[in-house]
Amino acid sequence: MSTLVLCIYRGDDLDADPPVVGAEAVEDLVTTVGVDDPEDSRVNCLLEGLRVTRDLDDETVLAVLCGEGDTVTFNRAIAAQVDDLVEMYSPDSAVAVVDSAEDERLVPIIESRIAVDAIDRVVVRQARDIESTYYLLKQFLADEELRKTVLVPLGLTLLAFPALLAVFDSITVSFGAIAAVVGLFLLYKGLNIDALLATLSTSIRDALYAGKVSLVTYVVAGGLALVGLFVGALGASSLDRATAGELVLSMQFLYDSIPWLTGAALIASAGRLLDEVIRDDDIGSAYINLPFVAVAVGLAVRGFAAYVIQRSDVSGPFVVPTMSYGPLEVEQFSVAPETLLAVFILSSIVVSLVGVRVAAYVNSVGYDNLEHRG
Template sequence: MTTLVVCIYRGAKLDTDPPVVGADAIEGLVTTVGIDDPEDSRVNCLLEGLRVSRDLDDETVLAVLSGDGDTVTFNRSIASQVDELVSEYSPESAVAVVDSAEDERLVPIIESRVPVDAIDQVVVRQARDIESTYYLLKQFLADEQLRTTVLVPLGLILLAFPALLAVFESITVSVGAIAAVLGVFLLYKGLNIDGLLATLSASIRDALYAGKVSLVTYVVAGGLAMVGVFVGALGATSLDRAADGELIIVMQFLYDSIPWITGAALIASSGRLLDEIIRDDNIGAAYINLPFVAVAVGLALRGFAAYVIQRSDVSDPFVVPAMNYGPIEVEQFSLAPGTLLAVFILGSIVVSIVGVRVAAYVSSVGYNNIEQSS
């Protein structure tokens, strides 16, 4: 088995035309390069190539690939030298010896012509961290997207800090304002808000062109949700924070806003279900069950909120009015907080079970219709 051991020598021209082949020729090259510049890291690369060639059990061909010029010229020169070696020696595998992460990027050129079994990177121990940091910094500055994502915000912060300090005359306020803006920017990038906004605009445009019912129901649902938040805020602000506590205020907000938000979720899910009905006869069970889930969750949340505010004596007990249906006559009575919570939970469970049964029935009917038509 013949293995090609190649050392990549980037930079100054050699005394002989590359590739330089053979251990004797490379030993002479090591002496020449080492005398000219003892601090040259490429000397270590050549010595490592000699060591790898000596330690391998199979037959080896040791060669040095070299060149200069710009990136394209250098890469083409390396490719031409590899082609020459492959044509002359017909190696079955190769080992690439490099002295930097930048030279390691040339390995695919070699690998496209002969299988590369190993990559041996040689870095002087004292300079390993410095060399790696320098290369990473160089790659970072060469990446336009990273520059605009990291360097531009840092530059804006450095420019804004003196201005904010002059306006507020307080380091704490200035640092807080910069931290808030930086946090919003990081969340914007980290959550890919720009991509979501682009997708949302495309979805809205497609919905307008396709005439989807869900577009209208989403708008109505958004309006109902805003009304729910407004109603909940009115109910929460009517309480005294010092007397009632923050937990009761939150529960009052949920109790007042949940019906509106549940209605919003019900309308939005119903619109999506209508779109699926119009578009396809075979409706998924999830779309059918979604309105029932919205109502069931709303009932459960409303029940827990009602239980908390009634136990805290913020709200009056729930009163069932008197009913008279012919021979059936029910007098007015009130429900204890625990009984009311049980009623809400039971209603939530019943609605969810009905949703599952309806979804299963509709899905089975649709599946049977498909089988009959096929």
């Protein structure tokens, strides 16, 4: 029975063309690599290959597979060398000797060409625990699902921790600042923001070249959102924090900022809808219904905020001024907070229903036109 003992060697510092075949050639390679860098883990891999070749009773052929470059280039080089060895020696099986988890991923390439009886992974004893921990962390960070389920909640918790410290004033501000920095880093990795930033410039350039209306409306929506946050902050800061309370301050902020935020959402969704119309594609019901949803949500939130503010006596009741329509004249009257809330909720429901109806109508008209053209 003949066996191939294959050592994986990453790098381009071999004196001979790969694969290096034979125990004597591998011993010379061990001397060369070991003298140049005694700490190189590849020396241990080559020595392990020599030991396995010595201990096997079979007719063995020791070979060192070598390659460089990116993943695809390296894998193809290893596959070509295995093909040459199989064609030259016609072995019955193989033993793979690797020195890292990264090299162990090449075993399926070898198995696709010859049966692999064993995988011998050699790691320096002092570094075994460190390397195992490193690869576990590397695999953990590469798993998108784990990042979202573990890193994101942990990052949000650390971000909220400084705020709690500032409210209760129970520990130094420096500790909170450190926690905030760590939380931002975890969010940066967990949400994969680095990849989003890498593709942001390309997306903006494509949108400019394509002449998309949504690019302009997004900028306008961002400006309106900033104005809304500023107006809401001004409204909340005008109240006495000692007497108003945190809930009333939050409701005042929402009450003042929600018209601007709703306008931002409306403009952004309208721009996206215009892009679909200009492209003359089938417009999905979501694009048509989104502006109505933005207005409906804005009405509902503003209504609840107004109710809390009026019931807390921060602002007076809503007053309808005197109106006259010819002979008909309506005297000025005030609206109770409960009535005003009911009006806002009813308006929100009506707007959302109108959006659903409009979306269904547009889609039905588009479908009829498509059938007519067909």
